[in-house]
Structures are given as structure tokens and as C-alpha cells.
Amino acid sequence: MTTECVVKDEQQPTVEQQATYLRREWELRQRFLKGGLPPEWVLDQLQAAMEFGGNWLERILNRERQCYRQFFGQEFDLEILAEKLQAYGEEKIQQQWKKLGLEPHFLPQILLAQDSTFPGWKVKPEKWFYQEVDAGEILRQHNGGSLVVDHDACQLEGIAVLIDTRLKPAYDNGQQMYKDYNLLGPVVERLRQEGKISNHTPQTSRFNVSADEGEKTVRPALAEFIGLPTDQLRLERTIEANVISQLYPNMPRKNDGQTNTWVWYEEYFSGRGFRLRGGDAVFGGLAFVNHSVAGSHWVYESFRPLAVL
Numbered sequence: 001m002t003t004e005c006v007v008k009d010e011q012q013p014t015v016e017q018q019a020t021y022l023r024r025e026w027e028l029r030q031r032f033l034k035g036g037l038p039p040e041w042v043l044d045q046l047q048a049a050m051e052f053g054g055n056w057l058e059r060i061l062n063r064e065r066q067c068y069r070q071f072f073g074q075e076f077d078l079e080i081l082a083e084k085l086q087a088y089g090e091e092k093i094q095q096q097w098k099k100l101g102l103e104p105h106f107l108p109q110i111l112l113a114q115d116s117t118f119p120g121w122k123v124k125p126e127k128w129f130y131q132e133v134d135a136g137e138i139l140r141q142h143n144g145g146s147l148v149v150d151h152d153a154c155q156l157e158g159i160a161v162l163i164d165t166r167l168k169p170a171y172d173n174g175q176q177m178y179k180d181y182n183l184l185g186p187v188v189e190r191l192r193q194e195g196k197i198s199n200h201t202p203q204t205s206r207f208n209v210s211a212d213e214g215e216k217t218v219r220p221a222l223a224e225f226i227g228l229p230t231d232q233l234r235l236e237r238t239i240e241a242n243v244i245s246q247l248y249p250n251m252p253r254k255n256d257g258q259t260n261t262w263v264w265y266e267e268y269f270s271g272r273g274f275r276l277r278g279g280d281a282v283f284g285g286l287a288f289v290n291h292s293v294a295g296s297h298w299v300y301e302s303f304r305p306l307a308v309l
Contacts, residue, residue, distance in 0.1 A: 056090050057082065064106055071120030071247045072110070081106035084160040084309040092227075100183045100226065102162045104309065105248065109158030112239055123257060123286040125242050125278075130154065132269070138238075138276070139268040144231060147268055154239055162307035163244060167252040168279065170259045174299030177205055179252070184305070187221050198297050206302045211235075211264045211275040211294040214303045228307055235266040236306045238276055242286050257285025262301040265289070277301060 031037055061078050068075050085093060085104060093104055112121070114130045132138050133154055139147040164183065169176040178184070185204035191197045196217050200208035209218065214235070223230040236244070241263065245256040258281050265276040269291035278289035280300075292301075 056094055057085050060085060060093075060104060067247055067249075068108070070249070071118060071243075072108075073119045076106070076108035076110075078106055080158070081160045088309065097162060097226070101165050101180050102183070102226070102307070103165050103248075103251070104160065105163050105244075106160050107156040107158070107240060107243070109156060111155045112243065113154055120246055121243070122246060123242070125238060125289055126284060126287045129238060129289045137270050139270070140237075140266065141268070147272060150267060153237070153267060156239065156243065160309040162309060163248075163251075164304050164306070165248075165251045165253060166304075167254075168256055168259050168261050168263060168302060168304070171261050171300050174200075174207065175202070175205075176207065176261065177202060178302070181206075183226075184218075184222065187225050188218060191217060191221060200299070207261075208297045208299050208301075209303060210297050211277075211292075211303070214264060215294075218303075219305070222305055226307070232308050233305055234308070235264055236304055237266045238278065238289050240306065241265060241279065241304070245286055257281060257287075260300075262298065264301065264303040266306075268294070 028037075061082060064078060064081065065075050081104065088104075097104075112118075112124075114124065114127065129138075133150070136149045136151075138150045138153045140150040140153075142148045166178045166180065166183075169178060181204050184206045188197065188206055188209065189203045192199050192203045197213040198208055198210065219233050220230045223233045241256075245251070245253050248254065256279060259279075260281045261279070262277050263279045265278065267276045268274060269276055273294055274291045275294045276289055277292050279285065280288055292298075
């Protein structure tokens, strides 16, 4: 059983870490006595301070639990995430992937229906999305082959993932760039220089790439770049993109719904010729989703990869 991996080790906090905790405890106590702070929030902050001295794996798991409590109002079993973290190891996760702006997380298996209520779910996908799911128009590619109706399009899947934490930028006449473009920048620049995807300036931009190019050309190249099999890499599903920006408030992309650019999503619409897309603040931000031609190029539309660990 992997439960051993989430048990605290015998590592003792350093003097500096103990001092940090004591300062934080005093600060929270003073603020609480003045009033205006929910007791649950104070407890969460104290727990985070106490766990500062734990190992890298514990810190990730404890961060995840705190986000669950704030968004879902409950916790979930993190055994799958703990197994994956141990399998890939601290160096790859904390050094290689972190430098690329990628964070490991666990998206618990849970339904996010139109009438679901969770404390932190303030913005839901618009009604159109749920109607098309019910109508069987939302499709997913099955094992890299045929398209199948996605009956679970409103449900998170219970998977450990690597999330691109970057905020999608505001539109700037096609010149907008994601901050810290070291993840996709080198990949799309090379593919453009080789004539394998549509040209664009700047060449390191992830805009003006069609969903078809992303699927057939960028995905395998990016998988090789970050050291994962191609079949572990895909785009974020609509419900994932909606939830991630609200579930993880410390990510830069927490403000994704406030920028007026679009993102391609993993699902197809009605057939292989159309992909879902959304996120533009002008049309509803995190709630907004519609579809566009999978082979189309737009200087205001980009893509965001998700790795399934």
C-alpha cells in the first residue's frame, strides 16, 4: 500500500523553520483577536505553517487538501497522486517541470453538474455546454482513434496531472505572449522554422495554431521536450479548464476569466471538423464555451497542454 508515502517522515524542522512558524502563529493570533477572520481560515493557515518543515511530497499533498476544502468543502483520497509523485521523483517534479511552469495536482472524480453547489465554484460553464452534453454532441477521441460521445464531459476523472499554471494573456493585436514561454516557445518556434505549423510573429507564440496542428504536430513534439509519452499529453477538457482556475487560487491563471483571448479545449463538437474553445472575458470568461473549425487559425486563440501522469 502507498499510504506510507503520505505519513510524515522523521525530519525535524530547522531553527529557521520553527521561527517562521512562531512568527506566523503570532501574526494570525493577533489578526484573529481583532476579529473578521473565519476560524476555519485561521486553522488552514496554521496547518500550512506547521507543515512547512515537512518534505516536498507532504507539502504538495497538504496544499492540495487545503484547495479541496476551500473549493469543494471536502477532502479526497490522494493515494494516486502520492504514488505518481514518488514514481517521478523530486528532481523531475521540483526542478525540471517546475522550471517549465508545470505543477502536479489531482483532479478528483466528481460530477460538476449544472445544479451542483460547491463553496468555491463561483463560475460554471454556461447552459449551452450542458445542453450539448445531454444532446450527445460533445465528443472525445478514444485512444488516439475514433471519436466517441463523452457522456462524462461534466465530470472530473480522478487523475494525477501536470498543469500549465500560466495566465492566458490579454489580446494585443496578435502580439500577446504567455509569460515565461520556455514550455511551448522553443517547440513551436522550431516547428514554424521547419514549416510544420502555421507561421506567426513572434515565432515562439502559442497563438495562431490550429487545433489540428496542436493535435498532430505540437503534441508529440512537446511530449518529447518534457520527457513524457505522447499519449499522456492532451488539451484541457472544458470542465477542467473551468475548475482549475477556481480550484487553485495561487496560480497565475486564477484570473483566466478576465483576459480576452481564447483557448482550444480537448473535446470535439458534432464531428472531427470542430473543436470546443472558450475563456474569452468579452463573452463570459470561464463560463464561455463554443466551437470553431478545428483547422482554423486565429491570432487571439491559443492552447494549453495537460499531462496525465
